C-alpha cells in the first residue's frame with residue numbers, strides 16, 4: 001500500500017484528490033492538511049510515501065522542497081513553476097534519490113492534446129493557443145498553455161509566418177512563448193479548456209480539450225501516486241509516467 005498525504009486538502013482540487021485516493025485499493029490516505037499546518041512536521045508525523053500538493057502558485061516551489069527534504073515523493077498539481085525552479089527541484093530529487101512529478105495538467109485528455117499539438121506542429125508551423133479557466137485562477141497564462149507552446153516549439157521544423165507586432169490596444173495579440181501566441185480567458189462556468197488553433201494553406205485545424213469537472217484530473221493523480229514510488233527522478237509532465 002502506498003501512503004499518501006494531501007496538502008491543500010480543503011481546496012477544490014484537494015477535496016477531489018481525497019475522494020480519489022480513498023476510492024483506490026492500492027493507495028491509503030494517511031492525512032489531509034491545509035494552510036495552517038506545518039508541512040514538514042506533518043510529513044514527519046504521518047510518514048507518507050507520497051505527498052500530493054494542490055495549494056497555491058506562491059507556495060508550490062517551497063512545498064516541493066520541504067517534501068523532498070523530508071524524504072517523501074512529491075506529486076505536485078499546484079501551478080506556477082518556472083523552468084529554473086523545476087531544474088532546482090530535479091537536482092534535489094536526484095540528490096535524495098527520490099521520484100516525483102510536477103504536472104501542469106493531470107488530465108489524460110489534456111496530455112494527449114499537448115502531444116497531438118506537438119505532432120501537428122511538425123507539419124503546420126503556424127499556430128496559436130487559447131486557454132480558458134475559472135476566474136479564481138491565480139496566474140496567467142496557464143501552465144498547460146506554456147507547456148503546450150514549449151512542446152510545439154521543440155517539435156516545429158519550419159518557421160512560422162511573420163505577423164505584424166502592431167497592437168492598437170496593448171495585449172491584443174496575447175502572450176508570446178518563444179514565438180507561439182497564447183491567449184488567456186477567465187470566465188465563470190469554465191473549469192479548464194484549451195484550443196490549439198493551427199492555420200495552413202486554405203485550411204485550419206483545432207485541437208480542443210475541455211475538463212468539465214475537477215474529477216477529470218484524478219485518474220492522473222492516482223497514476224502518479226503509484227508511479228513515483230517506483231522511480232528515482234522527478235519528472236515534469238504526466239506524459240513521462242503514462243507510457
Ligand SMILES: NC(=O)c1ccc[n+]([C@@H]2O[C@H](COP(=O)([O-])OP(=O)(O)OC[C@H]3O[C@@H](n4cnc5c(N)ncnc54)[C@H](O)[C@@H]3O)[C@@H](O)[C@H]2O)c1
Nearest residue numbers: 008010011012013034035054055059077078079104105106
Ligand atoms: N495540475 C492540474 O491538473 C491542476 C488542475 C486544476 C488546478 N490546479 C492548480 O492546483 C492549485 C489548487 O487549485 P484549487 O482550485 O484547488 O485551489 P483552491 O483555492 O480551491 O484550494 C487551495 C487550497 O490550498 C490551501 N493552501 C493555500 N496555500 C497553502 C499553503 N501554503 N500550504 C497549505 N495549504 C495551502 C488553501 O487553504 C486551499 O484549501 C492551483 O495552483 C491550481 O492552479 C492544477
